Amino acid sequence: MGVKIIKTGRKVPHKKVTNFDLEKILDTTNEWIKDRTGIINRHISTNETSSSLAIEACQELIKDKDINLSEIGLIICATMTPDTLIPTVAANVKKALKIEHSITFDINVACSGFLYAVSVAESMMKNLNIKKGIVVGVDLNSQLVDWKDRGTAIVFGDGAGSVLLSSEKNSDSGILSTFLDNIDDNDNSLILKNISYKTPFNNLENEYEFFKLEMLGPKVMKFAINAINTSILSVIKSSNISLDKIKYIIPHQANQRIIDAAVKNLKIPNEKFYINIDNYANTSAGSIPIALDELNKNNLLKKGDYIILVGFGGGLSFGAILLKW
Ligand SMILES: CC(C)(COP(=O)(O)OP(=O)(O)OC[C@H]1O[C@@H](n2cnc3c(N)ncnc32)[C@H](O)[C@@H]1OP(=O)(O)O)[C@@H](O)C(=O)NCCC(=O)NCCS
Structure with a gap:
């Protein structure tokens, strides 16, 4: 039995923030951001929450009449920015979609969250005999970054992407190979400490302490380039499908x-990498499913295409999934 992506969805905040907008609040320029990152726009929440974005991205998955809601037995949300810790974002999605019974939970593996969530969903669907499952990746990074820090604020955006997974008995398509790993972040290159509250039993001076994302950009970049190479080569090796057979x-x-470094190191033609960073920036757990949905909705994916999803993030986590569409 295989597990296959059968629908995709996405939702981003309505407000677009350009590099020129950032010039007005940070010591930066459009040219610097474009040249060093490839980013031109990002979508930033004004009133959207992680739950509202996740719900709208998931409503996309069930809008066709052929979807039987009672078959959806699993909803996993990958996020590091839940707007409610309890209930989970996944539970908020379940309620909004009017799915009566389903396993629901959130996971946090920073920007690798979507890949990890799909892998957990695949295992659970096989082990628990679940017909259909939803995985949604969503992050409201605008809540995490320090808007006075030009080294981090410029690279992030907000957004959600979703997939509907189906257990298929007699199909040779679906997830073929997965690789996930984590190496220690010895340099503290990506850190976000959690909020701490004063209690009668600790030594906190203030009522609470809260933190913003701290990032050593060049160190993360070095890690990310290695992570992409290792992850792609791992899924290729374990699937016995050669790199030249990969469509996207x-x-x-x-x-x-x-991405340019990965193209160079792995000698993969540029056009095989699907890139939409110019319009979204880094939406963390949302980034891969948003890109997948764009490819899908633009009819660029054909039955039988081999696709690799590859990512990395805080932890330091990384991985890839090779699938046949
Ligand atoms: C953050 C990032 C864009 C910075 O680009 P970089 O080329 O590595 O730039 P550096 O940090 O080395 O800084 C180079 C110079 O530009 C300056 N600079 C940094 N951000 C700037 C900005 N937004 N505008 C203008 N100048 C900036 C620095 O202060 C530094 O100046 P100096 O040479 O006078 O000291 C890049 O490191 C990056 O994208 N890293 C990966 C981050 C990532 O992917 N994080 C998420 C992982 S899931």
Whole structure:
């Protein structure tokens, strides 16, 4: 039995923020951002929440009449920015979609979250005999970054992407190979400490302490280039499908230069990498499924195409999934 992506969806905040908008609030320029990252626009929440974006991205999956809601037995949301910790974002999605019974939970593996969530969903669907499952990746990075730090604020955006997975008995398509790993972040290159509250038992001076994302950009870049190479080569090796048979590689959209380095190192034609970083920036757990949905909705995916989803993020986590469409 295989697990296959049968529908895709996405939702981003309505407000577009351009590099020129950022010039007005940070010591930066459109040219610098474009040259060093490939980013031109990002979507930033004004009133949207992680749950509202995730819900709208998932409503896309069930709008066709052929979807039987009672078959959806699993909803996993990958996010590091849940607007409610309890209930989980996945539970908010379940309620909004009017799905009566389903396993629902959130996971946080930073920007690698979507890949990890798809892998968990695949295992659970096989082990628990679940017919259909939803995975949604969503992040509201605008809540995490320090808007006074030009080194981090410029590379992130907000957004959600979703997939509907189906257990298929007699199909040779679906997920063929997965690779996931984590190496220690010894340089503290990507850190977001959690909020701490004063209690009668700790030594906190203020009522609470809260933090913003701290990032050492060049260190993350070095890690990301290696992570992409290792992950792509791992899924290729374990699937016995050669790299030249791959139609599209959908990388986590973090920096155009990271993708350019992968193109060079792996000698993969540029056009095989699907890139939309110019319009979204880094939407963390949302980035790969947003790109997948764009490819799908633009009718660029054909039955039988081999596709690699590859990503990396805080932790330091990384991985790839090779699938047959
Ligand atoms: C953040 C990032 C764009 C910075 O680009 P970079 O080429 O590595 O730039 P550096 O940090 O080395 O900084 C180079 C110079 O530009 C300056 N600079 C940094 N951000 C700037 C900005 N937004 N505008 C103008 N100048 C900027 C730096 O202060 C530095 O100046 P200096 O040479 O006078 O000291 C890049 O490192 C990156 O994208 N890293 C990966 C981050 C990532 O993917 N994170 C998420 C992982 S899931």
